Amino acid sequence: MWALRYDPEICRECPSPRCLLQCQYMEMGEEEARGEILKLSRGEDSRVLEKCMTCYGCEEYCPYGNHPYFLICEMREKRGIYTAPRPITNQWINMTQMQGRALIGKVGEVVLSSCLLPSLGTMASTGEIFSQISSSMVFGAEFMCPAVHTHFAKMSVVKERLPQVLDNFRKLGVKRVICLHDECYGTFTTLAKAYGIEVPFEPVYYMDFLLERLEELKPKITPLNITAVYQRPCSNRWIPEKQDVLRRILDLLGVRLLDRNHQGERSLCCGGILRLVGGYKLADEIQRRNIADMADTGADYCIFNCPACQETLGSKVAKAGLKPIHIIDLCKMALGEISQEEE
């Protein structure tokens, strides 16, 4: 079995336990944060094991890449702690099981992966951006990154399924996988590395691909001249270095990204998983805070990166007066493939 590359020594030497200090779901002072992370590093009980809302944040906060979040998940599973109710946890395990029903397009050396999210497949199957690659799409549990099970502290499922997924890609003989879901890219880079799992292809971040294509299609872009806020998904915490790509895309599209309180490291969960793990009261409160923060900016649009966030939050941001849109659709809009009214 794969083992987490976590080094307790790094935590012992760490000058400031940012991992827990920055946590937005647990209030802790410096001393307590240090105490709790050290307990975890020694394999001891900690209130973090009961209270962590699985926002992925500490993976980003730790400046040493020591994987505190994966450590929490591992320890929870070892102790038989369920983050969400047991039937919900099993529901997720069951519904993401491989059943030999994956859809595989005409795959060459490069493949477009829409994970197990149909809306990603739909968005990427039309339009000029994907015209040369859309026929080479894969969709299904066989190609789904199993990272979602970290929310349920089922690391055993992650470690069992990830090598199978990688093997499924290997069997296709692909060299590059364009990941339309941040979670896939984060899994194939950060998570796989944390466990020393070798990835037999080059993962490509879809926003890098979008940026490259938009630069090629630049003459066709009509600047949108709109303002927007951004809902950063949890999985983006595993690849914080990619945040800048979004800004560059928006510059090209003529979209002014407005500053807000809950952005970057202070981003808030969309509430989908939070509802399962933390209950409706907390999820409602976080959604309320998040949306109020968005609405305060007076932005025209709320840009989504993850379709699951969009599904959870889309109608709610719309009620607050912001138009919800996925970044891929935003690109299509600037290329004149979707009208602003249609959206």
Added chain:
Amino acid sequence: MGDILGSLREIVGERWVSDRPEELWYYSRDPGVLEPHRPDYVVAPDSVEQVQKIVQLAVREKVPVVPMGNAMALTGLVIPLKGGIVVDMKRMNRILEVNERARYAVVEGGTSQGALKAYLQDHYPHLRHSLPDAPAATTIAANVALHGQGRLTQQYGFNSEMVCGLEVVLPTGEVCRIGSPSLGPYWFSRSHTLPDLSGLFLGWLGTTGIITKVGIRLYPNKKLRDLEIFVTDIPELVPEAIYRLTHLELLEDITAWFQPKPLMFKDNYHVTIYFTGDTEEELEFKRKMVWGCLQEFIDSKDGGFMGVDPLKPQLLEMPQRSVAEFADVPRGGGFEYSGPITLVEHFPKYAEKVVELARKYDLLYSGMARVISGGHAMMFAISFAFNRADRDMMERVKKAMDEATEFALQMGSIPWKPNFMEQRMILEKMDPVTRELIHRIRRLMDPHGIMNPGNWEVQ
């Protein structure tokens, strides 16, 4: 025997009667597993007078009469077991009155659920009736004749309890009005303060007369509807959850269900909770009450609320098509369910039985219970889908259904819309005095034994 075909033509006109084999083929069956049986004639009347004349003709000629709505009861209740005349009521589909303030509608005996729903949506959007999840073409009169249940049954009881007046052509050919319409122009009550004669027709499956008009209660139609799904892997928690939910006195419909496929539903029991509101605030208030009343199970991690956003469009449909889709999973569109009315606390035992039967007969199952009247009872549907082209599979479904009925009777429940064989099983088990009373009533009302014979017959 006189010229029945000729007489029927005289009553309804040439176009609306047939003895042609291709049409009789259609009228000899329903989508369930019972063997077909051919009628001799099929006729489609357009008025109460025509229905009366058809029944009078049947009395004279001593031929059976089987009233039919849309033949979707699935248990062969409109298969003319002894031949005769099938009376297809679908032409009598007018909506005669809506009394907005007293919240009732009066419809003809062949009016479909879909027609009333559409009419209310167009003309009285703030009113609704208790729509069953049956196909929209099924009829309101048939539904009350078999004690159907709909979207509002959790709040207001069986759809038959919502009847507020009837007009019936008796097996003698006389026309009779039941309840307030027997005294005046209003259809607000089926009995109150009078002897409740509606009981002579509701649940009798067309064996005591042909309903030509139904008064049916309407209820407020709130602007918004939403749902939550509570999930647990412990079947014993389902009755407890329902008890707590019904205590709220806030909810529209509650169904509890389980099925092995798709995999996301495997090994779990689901309670779908519908609620309505005129404002977002009202919905949110109700949602919070729902979550709150089951918090204990969430805290113990034994149950929780699943994400429903992707399922909402399908689950908020009325009627819901998912049942019909389930019917076609094995291809070949066969579907039958037995739906005993029983205590909610028996849910775990029924759940176990469904799985046992599915294993024993190698069938695809789904189990679904609808809560009735705030938890006084539930209808537990034991459903099997099958391929109509596969005789062996149909045979296995039949056996599974018989066993399900036996089990239901052992458990002290009342089988719902039983087929003629199940009716016999019920009558056999019934208190002999009760059985004799049924027999006497039948004989009294239908001295010639012409109304849907083979059903509710004491041997």
